[in-house]
Amino acid sequence: MYPPAFxxxxxxxxxxxxxxxxxxxxxxxxxxxGQSLIPMMKLRLASPAFLVDINGVAGLxxxxxxxxxxxxxALVRHNDIVKSDTISSTNHTMASAAPWxxxxxxxxxxxxxxxxxxxxxxxxxxxxxxxxxxxxxxQSASGERVIPIDDFIVDFFTNSLQPGEIVxxxxxxxxxxxxGGAYMKLERKIGDYATVGVASQFELDGDGKIAQAGIAxxxxxxxxxxxxxxxxxxxxxxxxxxLFREAGEAAAQAAEPETNVRGTAEWKREVVSxxxxxxxxxxxxxxxx
Amino acid sequence: MQINLTLxxxxxxxxxxxRYLLVDYIRGTGNTGTHIGCDTTxxxxxxxxxxGTPMKSCTMFAVQANGTSITTVEGLKQNGELHPIQTxxxxxxxxxxxxxxxxxxxxxxxxxEENDDPTEDEIRWAISGNICRCTGYVNIVKAVQHAxxxxxxN
Ligand SMILES: Cc1cc2nc3c(=O)[nH]c(=O)nc-3n(C[C@H](O)[C@H](O)[C@H](O)COP(=O)(O)OP(=O)(O)OC[C@H]3O[C@@H](n4cnc5c(N)ncnc54)[C@H](O)[C@@H]3O)c2cc1C
Ligand code: FES
Ligand code: FES
Numbered sequence: 412m413y414p415p416a417f418x419x420x421x422x423x424x425x426x427x428x429x430x431x432x433x434x435x436x437x438x439x440x441x442x443x444x445g446q447s448l449i450p451m452m453k454l455r456l457a458s459p460a461f462l463v464d465i466n467g468v469a470g471l472x473x474x475x476x477x478x479x480x481x482x483x484x485a486l487v488r489h490n491d492i493v494k495s496d497t498i499s500s501t502n503h504t505m506a507s508a509a510p511w512x513x514x515x516x517x518x519x520x521x522x523x524x525x526x527x528x529x530x531x532x533x534x535x536x537x538x539x540x541x542x543x544x545x546x547x548x549x550q551s552a553s554g555e556r557v558i559p560i561d562d563f564i565v566d567f568f569t570n571s572l573q574p575g576e577i578v579x580x581x582x583x584x585x586x587x588x589x590x591g592g593a594y595m596k597l598e599r600k601i602g603d604y605a606t607v608g609v610a611s612q613f614e615l616d617g618d619g620k621i622a623q624a625g626i627a628x629x630x631x632x633x634x635x636x637x638x639x640x641x642x643x644x645x646x647x648x649x650x651x652x653x654l655f656r657e658a659g660e661a662a663a664q665a666a667e668p669e670t671n672v673r674g675t676a677e678w679k680r681e682v683v684s685x686x687x688x689x690x691x692x693x694x695x696x697x698x699x700x
Numbered sequence: 701m702q703i704n705l706t707l708x709x710x711x712x713x714x715x716x717x718x719r720y721l722l723v724d725y726i727r728g729t730g731n732t733g734t735h736i737g738c739d740t741t742x743x744x745x746x747x748x749x750x751x752g753t754p755m756k757s758c759t760m761f762a763v764q765a766n767g768t769s770i771t772t773v774e775g776l777k778q779n780g781e782l783h784p785i786q787t788x789x790x791x792x793x794x795x796x797x798x799x800x801x802x803x804x805x806x807x808x809x810x811x812x813e814e815n816d817d818p819t820e821d822e823i824r825w826a827i828s829g830n831i832c833r834c835t836g837y838v839n840i841v842k843a844v845q846h847a848x849x850x851x852x853x854n
Contacts, residue, residue, distance in 0.1 A: 412739050412740075413719055413721070414719050415719075416717065416718070416719055417718055417719060418718065419701065419718035419761070419763055421763070421764075421766070445759060445760065445761075445764075446741065446759060449741075449759045449760070449761070450740055450741050450759060453739070453740070454740075462718070464763075464764060466764060467767075513829075514744075514828055514829030515754070515807070515825070515826055515827075515828060515829045516744055516747060516754045516755065516756050516807065516829035516830070517741065517756070517829060519753050519754055519755060520755055520756070520759070520760075601828040601829070602742060602828070602829060
């Protein structure tokens with residue numbers, strides 16, 4: 412299968428990427444791992460006139476622990492996250508999600524920032540980013556702005572980047588106290604998108620009460636969705652089985668799944684409830700470890 | 701666009717349209733061991749090593765391989781000798797129709813580069829992006845394990 416013809420450039424610096432995007436205007440798209448964009452182009456669901464390939468840009472493959480957050484550059488592949496000690500020692504939710512993104516070969520090429528930019532409601536990373544309250548650093552020829560993930564995800568396959576902007580990095584805050592998290596994903600087989608995915612994360616204060624909580628859902632709404640009511644159930648409370656069950660039920664209320672080949676709406680809602688509870692139990696064990 | 705790359709150790713250059721897929725470029729050079737199964741990034745039959753890392757060549761443009769070094773199944777044999785992974789697939793009967801085999805072997809080679817004594821679970825996890833419709837995977841797993849022991853013996 413072949414996409415319609417397009418023009419292509421492979422700049423070697425961020426500046427050059429940004430000038431090319433500005434010059435080429437609306438028809439230009441960033442090509443990162445290409446693991447979503449190329450299949451879409453081959454199926455002619457996307458037909459950009461110009462591809463700006465960022466794979467040759469030096470210095471975008473960093474995972475840096477700085478100023479209370481971990482910064483993940485635009486060319487960090489899913490598999491780099493699987494292998495990263497910085498990630499496994501700072502954010503359990505990311506560490507548990509990474510091995511479940513796509514399959515091992517796709518993970519060698521696809522990027523975290525590309526997934527975040529893509530805003531596929533069946534994509535896993537944006538739920539993890541919502542739970543972790545990440546920020547997206549957008550860069551254009553005229554400068555940088557930092558966008559909270561809630562404002563970045565606009566709708567399915569729609570982000571809030573302006574023309575000429577790229578995702579330069581994603582910033583994942585580190586726990587300020589004791590914290591834990593998990594990404595629970597139900598998939599039919601390896602390489603399949605989630606039937607249901609739930610990211611749960613929280614931090615404990617000095618008294619062992621939940622200081623801050625993040626819960627977000629994959630594949631059960633038109634976009635990755637924060638389960639705000641479930642978070643509110645948790646904050647200020649002491650962790651308990653009963654509390655986690657209540658949060659699970661609240662999370663299920665935030666899901667508006669569709670019945671499709673992957674299962675019925677009713678069943679998916681039930682999975683959200685169970686996976687929220689189990690994710691929170693895992694998070695608690697980590698926070699207390 | 702002009703591209704220059706190394707394919708199985710030999711320098712190549714070509715003038716290709718940006719949309720020309722890497723898999724078709726490779727097959728066009730006569731290296732037809734790289735197969736097209738699904739053409740939708742799902743099966744791994746088109747797996748090649750790009751600078752040593754397994755990639756699905758149906759989901760890369762040939763222009764993106766500019767400046768890289770690519771290994772296909774044809775490049776595994778060295779000085780007339782089969783690569784240990786090839787010997788192992790032969791000895792353990794790790795294939796039936798052979799369609800998935802080039803991709804399986806290249807993924808296996810990359811795994812064994814990192815870890816020459818993988819467990820069954822590690823092998824199954826590593827090859828989970830390569831689909832086989834024939835074997836049921838049992839002999840593929842055994843072949844990768846056997847290749848590991850051949851490499852360790854050397
Ligand atoms: C078989 C298969 C299974 C998969 N399974 C899963 C799964 O289970 N879970 C999951 O989450 N994902 C899955 N994916 C998708 C995969 O994670 C992709 O890697 C990811 O969606 C996109 O990242 P990319 O780097 O490949 O982006 P690309 O495909 O290169 O780009 C995707 C979109 O984002 C834009 N973009 C990319 N990078 C930037 C940037 N830095 N700045 C601005 N815009 C940018 C592009 O212009 C394009 O519109 C799967 C893919 C395949 C092929
Ligand atoms: S042909 Fe490339 S993954 Fe199937
Ligand atoms: S041997 Fe036939 S597909 Fe694997």
